[in-house]
Each structure stands twice: as C-alpha cells, then as structure tokens.
Amino acid sequence: MNATSLPRHDVRLENVMKQFGPWVAVNNISLTINGGEFFSLLGPSGCGKSTTLSMIGGFETPNSGGIYLGGEDVSRLPPYKRDVNTVFQSYALFPHLDIFENVAFGLRRKGLPKAEIQNRTHEMLNLVDLTNFAKRKPGQLSGGQQQRVALARALVNRPKLLLLDEPLGALDLKLRKQMQFELKRIQNEIGITFLFVTHDQEEAMAMSDRLAVMSRGQIEQVGTPAEVYDHPATEFVASFLGASNLIPGEVTARDDDITSVKLEDGAMVKLPSTALKIYGKSVKIGVRPEKFQIITGTETPEPGWNEIEAISGVSVYLGVSHQYVMTSRSGRQLSVYEQNSGRDSPLAPGTTVRLAWNPAHTFAVAYDPTKADGE
C-alpha cells in the first residue's frame, strides 16, 4: 500500500456537549487534532472520553456543538456515512464471517469491484501479517491476532480518521507492549490520523504525539506527553499521570524569572515563574518522586536546589529503584524514588533526611485552602 499518499485530515471539536438525561457526559469541549497526528484521549472511566469517541464515530449525536472532519461538519452524519473507522474495545469481529470477509466487509458496503476488494483485503492482511489466516473464523484466533484483524478491518477502508477504543485493554502485558509498537509503526507507515482512547497513562504517553486528559466531561489539559507530565496544569492531571507529591503553600514573592513559595511546613522553595501559570496566592507545588535527591548526614545538595526535611518510612525494592514513603515535617506523606546506583542498603525507617530537587523540576497547580484537602 502506498500509505504515504493518503491525505491527512484534521479533526475539530467545537463546544461539543452531550447529555444523557440529567447526566452531562461531555461538557462543552473544544479540541483540534492535527492531520496525521497520533492523538490520545486519556482519563479515568466515566470521564467522557468514550462518549467523545462515540460522537466522532457517529454512534451518538451531540446535543450541541459541531464535529468537523477535514473541515466538513459531520456531527449529524450516521456512522455508515462517515469516513471514520473504529477499532472496538472488544474488537467486535463478526463471528459468522471468516477473517477475509471481516476485513472486506467495509469494502463490500462501498460496492467496490471484486478485484479491488480482493487486492486491498489481501494487502491489508499482509500488512498485519495475517495472510495465512484469511479463511479462519474469529473464534479460532488469539487475542492479539483478533486485534490485528480489527485494525485491518478498519484501515482497509482508508478512513480519514481511525478511532481506537482501548484496543489493547484485553491483551496481556507483553502483547500489549508489542502491539503498542506495532500500532505506532503502522501509523507511521500510512500516516492516517489516529485518535486513541485509553485510561492507561503509560500507554498514552508511550504512543501519542499529543494527548488530552479528560475528567468529568471536560478537558483538563492538552499537550505533548512531556509537557503534560512535567507541567501538569491541574492537580487532577498531576495525580492521574504518574505519582506526584503535592504540597500546599503560599506565594511570597514573584518576579519574571523566579517565584518563591513558602510551604506549609515553613520551608521556602523557588521555582521558575514560567511554571506558575496561576496568579492566586495559594498554590500547591508539585515534585515527581524521581526528581528528589535524598541527602543524608552532612552531604549538601547542588547549589540553588530546593530542599525540605523528611523522615524515611517503609521502602519497597523494585529492582531499578527503591521507593520510599517519607513523612514531611508537617506530617505529609511523600513518595520518593531513588535509583539503585549509590546506596548499598536502603535507609532504615526513622532516618531523618533532606530531600532536594532542581527548581526547574517544580510545577505548581491552583489550590483553594478553603476546600478540604483532597490528599
């Protein structure tokens, strides 16, 4: 298949809203996915990501707002009139049809000439490496093979957009990793826009060019995996993408470069002003567990690094690292990862240490101290 020749289409959602009775599933979201992009919608179950996907696929109609595919408004087109294809979570392979017929299903609906159906189907089976399975029924295939059939069945139609609804959820860990690369490879090869829905943050980060984190029917943040991970815009994003330590504090000084924050236990920390997009006085500053450096005894941190005091608790050995649960002076539990490169034996519980980190690795999210602390 001459994949690179396929045109790339962007997808635009404008103020899309979907309600089921009183329940607002998708609340007024707007989003642009660039043509040829591998884009992920990430969020916990019930956040509205599947509903969003359903609306783009045409299985649900938005109550308001518009969905544009390559500039064309498709929001009210039924699924069978949209150039969008889906890889379903359960694959939804037709159990009564063999693999060839499953893949050829969409082409037959378009009424293409027989020869072309033959060619394109075989080409696609070849791409997903299932040529020898053409005459089998879906029930006779393994999970990974079924997944590839589902992919082939969708891609063979050369859609403007491919929707993937948690397609790897049913696979075991090893196969999942393998399929992540496989998907990435195919997407690179054919260049179609992929919209991938998942609740697995690692998967989303590993595969996406950009991703959107959703919560309660709204988009919390859109960006590249690194942007979203390193500088989460909200407390929700911070905690949903990996572990993070969030400590409340108050901004004491702020200039163009550096902002100073006084933490709840009295420690003063600095962070780049660019990391602080909020202008309230109360903030929570965040540090990822792997950014901490553990300093014991008389060691000194790198100059200019932030530093707080903590008491080490239980630790877990993970091969590449040790994970500690530590307690700050104000009694807050902190998660700390240390590479297993220096220390011979883990810190004994009860050891008083200092945790230091580079101010550039600090982020901050809004904090309303009048509300109960969520942590």
Added chain:
Amino acid sequence: MRRLRGKLSPYLLSLPSWVYLLMFFLIPLGSMLGMALATGDPLDGYTMSDNFQEFVDAFTNYQDTFYRSFWYGTASTVATLLLAYPVAYWIAFHAGRYKSSFLFLIMLPFFVSFVIRVEAWQFILADEGFIFGPLKSIGLLPQNFHVLSTQWAVIGGLVYNSFAYYVLPLYVVLEKIDRRLVRAANDLYASPPTAFVKIVLPLSAPGVFAGFLLVFVTNVGDFVNADILGGPGTYMIGNVIQDAFFVNQDYPMAAALSSMLMLMLMIAILLYSKAFGTDAIQEYAA
C-alpha cells in the same frame, strides 16, 4: 429524522406482535369477561347485564372442582419438581460434554403427540394391562386393584407431561452456577450437602419458581389427563369449562369459570413478576 426513527423503532418493531396479541389474545380475554356477565339461554339468546351472580354461582357450584384443580396442580408440580431437580442437577453438574445429548433424551417425548402419550399411559396402567395384568394373575395384587380412574392416575399423568418442562428451566439456572462457588464453599468447611443447601439451592431458586409457575398454571387448566386417565370425582375445572361450552352450552358459566381461573392464575403470575421480575421468567420459560 434519524433520532426520531431511533426513538420510534422499538414501537415499530413491537407493533405487529402487539396488534396480533391484542386482537387474538387480549380482546378475546376481555370479551370472555363480558360474556360472563350476560344472562339468557341458548334458545332465546343472551343479553348483556351486570350479572355478577354468574361468578357467585360459578364459585359456589364448582368450589370443590376449583379446590381439586388446585390440589392436583400443586401436587403434580411439587412431585415434578422433586423428580426433575436431581435430573437437571446431574445433567448440569455431571453430564460433562454429553449435556446436550441428555437434554435431547429428556425432550424426546415432545416428538410424540401429547394425546398419544396420555393414551399410552392408559395402556400401561390398564387394569388388565401388561403391568397390572400379570401381577393380578399371580395374586400379587387384588383383582379389584386399579390405578386408572383415580386421582393418582390424573396426577401421575400431569407429572409425566410436565417433567421435561420442569427439567429445562432448572437446567438453565443450574448450568449457570459457577462450579468454583461450590469449591469455595467446600474450602470454607461446608460438606457437600451443606454446600448444596447453602449455595446451589438458593442460586437455582429463580428456575425453581419459574418452572413451578409454568407447570402449575398448565396443570391446573388441563382437562385431557383427567378425561383419559381419570374417573368420577376427578373432574377438573378445565373439564367443567369444556362441558359448559360443548355439552351444556352455558356460555356465561363457561366464561365466568374461565375468567375466574385466569384471574387466579394472573394473581400468581403478578406476584411472581413482582418478586423476580419479568425478564427472568421469560428467560426460564424459553
């Protein structure tokens, strides 16, 4: 437009059956009730009146027959349950890959007409038939002994005819029970009988009740078993209704009796659907 069609589709899909059931099930039942309120005789015709007396008469005249029908219905259903449960249990839990073969064996009698099956029992149980005849001639049974024409023959016939109808719903529920639950119970110190009583039996309750209802309702309204296998004093309400229609032409009485029977059974059905929901009952009815 599409959304409208989406909303309408369940109604469009139900419409044909609904129209049919309305015309040939619900309306006739309604007319039945109407007819029960009529007065008159076959020579001069009937007129509508609000004659509830017919219901009173139906009950007072045929009180015993009602009781008897319900007694036969209950006895035969309980007996069928006791016979069908172990069989369904064994097939579901021990028949392994021959499950469907056993179910097929259970279903086999359905391939022979109901009347012929009942008639075959008349053959089997005949006083001088191939079972009792020899027993009598060697003196094991008194000359006078007979099973036919007694209530036991009628109940026995009902049990025979409902056996397969009861095995199937029981099998459906039992088959669904996760065998690991029994293992878990055994693991938690339940002996096999205890595990059965505490785990299997409660989980199979919906099938027990659904089957009970279906078999009970069918048996209470039957008249063929009583007619072919019964004797004097085994008249069931079905026989009386049939007579009222075909012998005495007392249409209002026939209608009143039918309405009362339907009413009593509907109460039982509604109680059931309140307790277990209507979905479940259809599932086991299949």
Added chain:
Amino acid sequence: MSEDELPGNSSQQAFLRGLTQPRLTRQNFLRGAAGTALAALTPQISRAATVTDWNAWWAAQKPSDQFVFANWPYYIDVQGNGSDHPSIDAFTKQTGIKVKYMEVIQNNAPFYAQIAPVLKSGQPTGYDMIVMTNHWELTELILQKWLVPLWKEKVPNFAKYASPSVVSPAYDPGNKYTMAWQSGFTGIAYNPKLTKREITSFEDLWDPAFAGHVGMFNDNTELGSAALLKLGIDPATSTPEDWHKAAATLRDQKDKGLVRQYYDQSYINALQNGDIWITQAWSGDIYQANSKGYKDLKFVVPKEGIMMWHDNMAIPVGAKNPLSALAWMNYYYTPEAAGIIEDYINYICPVPAAKDYILNVIKDPAVANSPLVFPSDTDLKKTHDFYAFKSYAEFQKWNSIFNPIIQA
C-alpha cells in the same frame, strides 16, 4: 311444507333477506371488541332459517354429485383395514354421487354445541346430513328451525320399507324432519369372566362387589333413565320428583366408589380392556365386540326393562347438497343397502325387509335371526322411551339434577 310464504320472486326474497340479515358491520365488530362476544349469540342476528317457503327452496336446489355425511364412529359398514365402505361405494356407483363420510359425532351434546353457534350465526355447518339421537338436542334443532323439512316425494322407499317403530315417532310426528338411521337398546353389558356371575338387573350396577369397575354413561339422559328404570319408574312419564330420587341413587352409587367412570362411547374400549366389568351399554356395540374377538362380553335386557332410542338422519339448514342427501336416504331405505350396513353395525334395523337380504344374500343368520337386530313384538313391549322435554327450562331442570353427579 311452507309456513309463511313471502310474496314475489326469488330476487325480491333475496332483497328482503338482505334487509333482515345482518352483515358484519363496523359497529358490530367494535361491540365485539369492546367486550362482548355475544353478537353471534343474540337474537338480533337472525337465523339462516329465514327460508319460509321450503317448497320453493327445494325447487330451487340443483342436483349435485356429492354430499357431506356426518356420522358417529363405527356406524357404517367397513371393509378392509380402513375407510372402505361398500354401501357408500355402491351408492356412488348407482347415483354418481360421491360421499364425504366423516366420523365426527362422539356424542349428541358436544356435537350439538359445535354446530349450534354456527347455525345461529346463519352459516352453513358444512354438513349435508347429520345423525342425531332422539334426545333434547334433536328437539332443540327442530324447535330452532335448524333442520330442513324433508321433501318426501324424493324418498319413496321410506313409505315402502320403514319399520312401524320409526314411522311418525313422538319426537318428530309425520317424519317431517328426520328418518331413522338405526334404533338401539340401552341395557347392560358385562364380562362374565370378571363379574364371575350372571347379570340380570339394573340393581347389579349397584353391586359393591364390582366397586371401581362399573361403567355408567355420561349422557345424562341415558344416565338418569337407567336410574329411573332401576327404581321401577317409566322415564317417559316420570316427574321431577322421580328425577331427584334417581339422582339420589346415582349419587349413592358414585359415593360408594362403585363407578369407574362416566363414559361416552369410550366405555366399549374400557370394557374390552377389562377396566370395567359391568356397564351401561348399547346393544350394537356389544354385538360388534363379540364378532371382533371379544366373545366373552354379554349384553342383557334387564328385568326392569330397557331403553330404546333412535338415531335419525336429518339435513341441517345451510346444506349445500340437500338433493344428494335425500338420494342417500332413499338409497338407505332399501333392503340391500340397509342389509349391508346392518350386517356390520348390528343395532336395530329400521328396514325389516333387510332381514331376508341378510339371511339369503349375505348369508349371516346370526345377525338376521338376532332378536336384538330384528326384535320381536314382545321384545319391543319391554322397551321404554326417553322423557320428552317440553321446554328448555325442563331440560335445564333435568340437567341441574343429573349434571352434578357427573361433574362434581
């Protein structure tokens, strides 16, 4: 034959009929839908018996080459293993008329109940000839004007061959509507091997030694009449008081567990199988059973007397082939046809001359000389007639006394 003649030609009649006969109107339908199924059962629906000039009606009938004959099972000669009836074949050969012979009548009341609503709604029953016993149902058919008055000029053989016992009977004076098919006795049959003694009286049906093996009829006319005879009462002249007495003795019989079952024709099966030892019985059935291998079975004329009944051919209104039906009646009233049939069914033949035919042509002296098939005058003196109901109320009275015995 005609009663109230309508003036004018037949098209005018049709017009008048159109005015008086209801069609299925929307209103009618809605009334049905609204909750009453009575439309067909109410007098507003006028009957098919709107024919008033039967002479004209008969004159308008065209000959046909078939007719539908509804009869009781095993009530005609049979050859071979199935549905071969030599008498019918001979009739078809003679007249070119095919007979659709249907054994659909198990008992008078159910059959009447089957056809009555049809007749009431003015539709044809589908039968051109039916056979009914001289019970209430036949009386009702006549009262309802649901039988076609016979055109007797077409049945000359009746006058020529009919036995006096079936000419102008009380239930149909002048044979206006009916001609007898067979007559018969209702007496007692028993299996001497099982009763182990001879039976002579209706009292024997109440013998506790036979508990659980006594058969009685579920036809309440037959049932009640047997009890009346047992009490020494002539059914034909009995009173409601007598009926109550009869019912009491029947109830006693049932409560003591004597009765095995109240049978329709199935009693013969039960008797042959040994389920019942002694039973009310129809003479011809026992004759047939004897000739088919159940030689032990015996029929007795009890000392109290015996019931005699008549099964009658009649043409229901709406019949499509009445002329063919008449042709059959005429054919039946010949010594040959009656003889062939009689030799097989062995009830009481309405054609005495058939005796010679059976004796000389068929050469079956057992039947020809049987006093039950061709009874002597002395035998006929022992017979009783059923009580003839004068109204529906009277019939209901009888029902209300005897039905509870069967049903409860």
Added chain:
Amino acid sequence: MSSVTTLPATKAYSPSRVGERLLSFFTWAMIAYNMLPIAVMVVFSFNTAPNGHVALKWLGFTLDSYKHAFAIQDLTGALGNSLEVAAGSALISVILGTPLALALARYKFWGKTLTDIVIFADIAAPAVVVGASLLALFLTLNLPRGLLTIFIAHVAFNVAFAVVVIRARVSGLDRALDRAAADLGATPWVAFWTVVFPLILPGIIGAWLLCFMLSIDDLIITTFVAGQTLTFPLWVYGATKIGTPPQVFVLSTFVFIGGVLLALANAALSRKRESA
C-alpha cells in the same frame, strides 16, 4: 493452576461419589420413565390388530399396520392439516416475534414491562381459557371455524414462545457488532441482514422448531376453534373413545422418527456452523 488444588479434593469425598452414582442411576431411571409411553407406542404399532383397534394383549408381530399406514383417509388428512398448520403458524409466529424480540432485547421503551407481562401471560394462560376466549371471538366475528381459525389460534399462543426464544439469542449478541457494521458503512437495514440476522438465525430456527412442536401437539386450544376440521391430535383424541386404530401409532412413529432426525440434523448443522 486450579487443577492442582481440585483434583485431590474431588477424590477425597467418597460420599459424593456414591451420591453421584445414585444421581446418575436416578437420571437414567427418569429417562426410561420418560420414554416408556413412546416405547409402548412403537411396540404396539407392530401388534396384530384384528378388529382395527390396538389391543392391550400382544396378539403377534405384524407389519400390516405399516402396510396400511395411510389407509384411514381422515387420519392422514388430519395429519396433513396438522403439519400444514404447524409449519405455517410457526413461520408467522417467528416473523411476528423476531421484531418484538429485537425491541425487547435492545431498547428500553415505554410499555416494555407491560409487553413483558403480556408475553408471559400468553405463555402462562391456561389453554382452556385461551381456546374458549378465541372461540367466543370467532363467533362474534362470524368467522367460520376451520383451518384458518386453527391457524390464527396457534399463532396467538406461539408468538410469545417465539419472542422468548429469539430474545434470548438477541440478548447474547454484542451490540458492538452493530456498531462495527455501521462503522464499516452498513446502513441499519444492511447491518441487520448481514450481521444481526445471520447471528440470531439459530435462535430463529430454534423458535420455529419449538413453535412447530407446540402447534402440532396442541389439543386443548384446537378443540375449541377447529369447527369441523380435524387435526391429528383431535382425531386421535376422538379415537381414544372407541379404541385406537393401529395407524395412529404408526403415523406417530413416523412423526417421532422424522422429528428426531430433523432435530439431530439441526444440531449437527449448528455444531458444524459454530466450529467451522
């Protein structure tokens, strides 16, 4: 993993082994009991019947009744009527029932509970009541009783069974399959015929078979609405009164064998379909 723990466990309980034996014996005994009347029917169809009725006593083996299997025209005709009504009413029931089964299995709609109750009432209503009320209706409509009314009545009680059986099959169907079909360009109509229908077809066939069997077996309801038309059960019921001709047993044996073969063929076919 689980086999390691369970294998010794099952062997350890010897009482349950005894119980299992007893149960298995009981099951076989019940199957024998279940089959007894059929065995009687088949055996006695070979009994000599000198007077045209099946005799209680064994009078000797004969094939006569098989040679004259179709000698009783009324009986053969009645069997023909029965087959006709059963096949036709089952077909109509399935055609009416399939859409309703789809609606009940796939939609929530106003009146669904009521529909459920009506369907169940139709299954559970005593046959005498259904028969009697239909007779009353036909009388009201001046509809002559015959094949047509038998047909109408049989559809009336079969529809509910068709709905229940097909519905079970539809419920087991993954809704994502519909979505997938639509996603791949199939209109709802095409999606139904290419995906849903082939997948619920076994259910539809099963429903048809059930309806066919219920119909061919029905006596009680048919008694009321048959008029002068005879079906096989009606004829047989009439014949029980005066003795059953051996042909009844012979034809029933044919029907039995035919039914069993049909069911086996269906089972084999669906097994093949599922495994292929």
